[in-house]
Amino acid sequence: MAGLLLAALLPASALAQSGLGDIVYTVATTTKDSTSRDWAFILWQATTPSLVSGRSFAIYAKPGFPSNAAPYTRLSVAALQTDARSIEPLLRRAENVGEDSAQLGDDMMQLFASLMPTNTISRADQLSAVIRGSLVDEAHFRNLVLLARNHPGVALCLGMADAQMVTPGVTTFEIRNFDPAANRDVAVVGRVTVDTANPTVLPRPGPPVLVPETTAQGDINLKFRWGTPDALRRLGLLQFGYNLWRVQKNYAVAQGWHVTPPTPALLTNRWLATTNIAVRRVNRLPIINAKVFTVAEAANLTPPAGDTNTLFIADDDGRFLPGYVNYGFTNGAQFYYFVTARDVLAHDGLVSTGLLATVCDRLPPQVPVQLKVINDYSYNTVLKTQFQSLRVYWNQNTNTTDRVTNYWVYRWTNMNEINLKSGNISNNLIAVVPHVAGSKQNSYLDNGPTAPKTASDLGKTFWYTVRAGDSGACGQNLSGNSGPAFGVLRDRVGPAAGNGFIDINCTKPRVDYWKAYLIPLDRGTTNYEFVVECTRRHRQIAWAEFSVLQTIYVPGVGLTVESNFLGRRFYSPGNTLVDVKWAYPLRTEFSSSIFYCRAGMYDGKVSPWTNSPPVPSTGIALPDSKSELHVAFLARGQSERTIVRGPNQGHDECRSHDSGDPGDGSRPPIIISIQPTPTSREWKLYRRVDNGPLSLICQGEITNILAILNCFDDSMPANAGTLCYFFQLFDEHGNPSALTKLGCVEVGSSTDLPTPLLSPITSVGNTNNPGMNLLWFCPPYGLERFEVWIGALPTAPGNGLSALLAQTTNAATSLTFTNDGTNATFNFYVYHTPKVGPSFGNGGAQFLIPANISMGKTYAVFVKAVGSDGTPGEPSNFETFVWNPTNTPGPQVPWPARGLPPTNANFGTVAAFLSPTNSSALLNGPEYEVGVAIGLGSITSSRISTQKKPQSVGGEFDPNSLVLTNAYGDRLLPVAMYRYQVVNTNYPTVSGDVVQVSPLMENIAYEQQTGPSATSTLHDPFITLTRLQISDLVSLAYLWLVDTQPIVSGASYRYVLVRFKPNREIDQVITSNEVYVP
DSSP states (O other), rough: EEEEEEEETTTTHHHHHHHSSEEEEEEEEEETTOOOEEEEEEEEESSSSSTTOOOOEEEEESOOOOOOOOOOOOEEEEEEOOOOOHHHHHHHHHHHGTHHHHHHHHHHHEEEEHSSTTTTSOHHHHHHHHHHHTTTTTHHHHHHHHHHHHHHHHHHHSEEEEEEOSSSSEEEEEEEEETTTTTEEEEEEEEEEEETTSSOOOOOOOOOOEEEOSGGGGTTOOEEOOOOOOHHHHGGGGGGEEEEEEEEHHHHHHHTTTTTTOOHHHHHHHOOTOOOOEEEEOOSSOOOOOOOOOOOHHOOOOTTTTTTOOEEEOTTTEEEEEEETOOOTTTTEEEEEEEEETTOOOBBBOOOOOOEEEOOOOOOOOEEEEEEEEEEEEEEETTTTTEEEEEEEOOOOOTTTOEEEEEEOOOOOHHHHHHTTTTTTTTTTEEEEOOOTTEEEEEEEEETTOOTTTTOOOOOEEEEEEEEEEEESOOOBBOOOOOOEEEEOOOOOOOOOOOOEEEEEEEEEEEEEEEEEEEEEESSSEEEEEEEEEESSSEEEEEEEEEEEEEEEETEEEEEEEEEEEEEEOOOTOOOOEEEEEEEESSSSSSEEEEEEEEETTTTBBBOOOEEESSTTTOOOOTTTTEEEEEEEEEEEEEEEEESSSSOOOTTTOOOEEOOOOOOSOOOOOEEEEETTOOOEEEEEEEEESSSSSSEEEEEEETTTOOEEEEEEOOOOSOEEEEEEEEEEEEEOOBBBBEEEEEEEEEOOOOOOOOOOEEEOEEEEEEEEEEEEEEEEEOOOOOEEEEEEEESSSOOOOOOOOTOOOEEEEEEEEEEEEEEEEEEEEEEEEEEEEOBBBBBOSSSEEEEEEEEEOOTTTEEEEEEEEEETTTTEEEEEOOEOOOOOOOOOOOOOOOOOOOOOOOOOOOOOOOEEEBBBBBGGGBOOOSSSSEEEEOOOOOOEOOEEEESEEEEESSSSSSSGOOOOOOOBBBBBEEEEEEEOOOOOOSSSOOOOOOOSSSSSSSSOOEEESTTOOOOEETTTEEEEEEEOOOOSSEEEEEEEEEOSSTTTTTTEEEEEEOOOTTOOOOEEEEEEEOOOO
């Protein structure tokens, strides 16, 4: 029962001002202790705590109802207690009405940790500290009053409640304001009647209402509220909070609770049965409703009238507390929830009807990753049609704690559309794809009715995103959109093949008339004598031939014209001039002669005929009887750009490119020109050397299809070969045209072919079977075979000389050479050796051919190296041979045994690749060559020329002064340089041959001019000077002993300097570092 009285504690003026707002209410209820004794608990509180705080109250009681005439008897006086000695008995008294001492300690620690000195003191001392601390802090005091509503012992200590043991039946209590000083009652502030036989039980609240939460905040938790019926509101002064109960669905149905709620006692008993996990109280502390709803208001969740936000409690099963054990509070689990109102002694009122609620997974799965879009292309060979669609790939979610069941695929036309429309999960959805168990990746082929089509959407960009959907019990949770990926339907037809041509540097022979001059004779003659001569200025000029056109006037007969071919002459090794003699008798009739000359090159090109002025003519007189007239021509190689393939076809005889230095330090490139076609946007040019793979040498963007595209290829292979060029065009989608072959060009070796060294010919066999051994030495790099030129007197050498010699169809060539100081003329025939390799040669630089000969003949032989393009090199030395019996070999006399030269050299040196394009000044030489440093020092001069040979230094400079010395003061010279190839990735197998690449170097050849413009010129062909300029007058200089023999691009070499003593015995061997040839 409860009673209210207007607060007689205020003056009348204050009461008038406050109206009914300031009141003190008194409530009471009964309970039984552990021994079944009846106790009454009386509680008085005010709307404002200050109305009752600091006051004393006397508690009176009488049996029966208030109308009973029996007098009231004072039972106790209640007042605020701060002394622990007074608090402890009150706490023990409160245990009779249900005080939980352990829970009180925990609650005080939670609310008033800052006021409690330590939790090791007694509970009375703890509460004493809390009360004393709250008296000076209004916020703490309000919390203390709230704590008193849940703990009767605190209310007793605050002087706001009393607990009295009563006799069975009806008892009326009266609460009076008491003045301790005067020991008298001031006023009655409350009156209440209790009946132990009929304790007040709070009515049932409205049923729980599930407040929906579809966001991630509702993940594995349920939010509730409920309404308060009028009956419960009328007893609201006796109530303090609510309890929320959770019962497993199967258990509730089995007990019938889903139809008829259990009694409070039964519900509490089932909860207290610790082995029964089916019944759980959700809250630990009383649930205080933040807002009072009617039953209808609580159930209304529809805005705007309905409140969609207010909730009283969220049930998460306490899964974030330490020691949590989950007994089935998982996604999809179902429970019945019940609510009870609590009175001031924590007794549960009647149980509400139940609400069936489902636990929901509200967390979206992880966003799919590794999204990509590819073109799915297929071709029907029967229908001759192509099909192209966009396929979306993504990595599946494999998180087993949040199982994904499907994926939602979206298509967008741009990024802005994603931002604008992705709020609605149905916008732009094109497919829902099931999860594939056991697979890392999933995909979707976008080929439906609304999918992009090749007929209308080629080149358009489409964006795709994917969401993952899980198996949420209350509806599927979708992840956010994945990172977008785009795809484009491409036009798969490339552009048409283009056209092009190759522009090469073609070297052709050219003959120019030079001059005519008279040479006195040391004899008389009766003829007009002429010498027609041709001087070659290019070593590829192989021969010159001459003719004459003579016009004679015979009186009475008239003019007679005669043409005479005077002959072809080949240039002998080392010779730059060939000539023929021609004469006709001295006569009185008029005659005029015009001489003609043309020249041929080793590669077969022939110049046009060039004629001299008529003889006689202005400035040219006929010779007399004591002189001969020399008519001189000059033959040279002339370079000109020639198109060998394309719209303007070049000359057939010129399909080889000459990359030789024209004299200005440059190397003429091969220029490849390409004409693109419509829709082409990129081009690539490839080169193939001989039968090797295609290599990309040029590429670029096409911005104007009317412009010619050019590629300058100046990177020639080290050895002669055939270069074939191919090009391909690409459209904006990367579709290629057909690979178009432009044509092929022959190129010679980027270095001169080596010149063979022919050894003296030796005799083999006997008089019945005579023979000769042809032995020569030549580095094999860049060679295909050799030409062996053999002449014989008095008759031709004939066929069948050797199985290793194949005679060509060339006619005999007459050559004159000097032999032991006398000129000898032979008709030479050309023979070809097998290709250099396993079948010919010793694997190194030595070549031997045994040949059959005829007795009584004199043979003359020289050898030429032939490159892979068929162009021969310079001829070797001439050797003549007449067979003689060989001497009987004598006993072998062993050479005296000597120790090997020392390798612990006391000279140090370094080898490097020198080139005109090297960025390092000290490695920047006038030619592409390998050098070994043999000198180092400074040069003082402002005039130093090192970029072109011959190199020079202004002033008096001796290059020998730079030669290295060791710690003993010995000069490095004399030395000879050798090399051998070492293994690298380009050449995993090498021959191991050691090749001498320099003569014995004792001094450095130079010329010094004196005078005001003194200049020192370096003439030594085996020495190169490089320098690093330190100042205007001082430079740091290196002297390099250079390798003049051919080297192979991509190969690595190691160099060895062999130093000799004054007696020409080997002193030491100095080994360099490895050098890579680019």
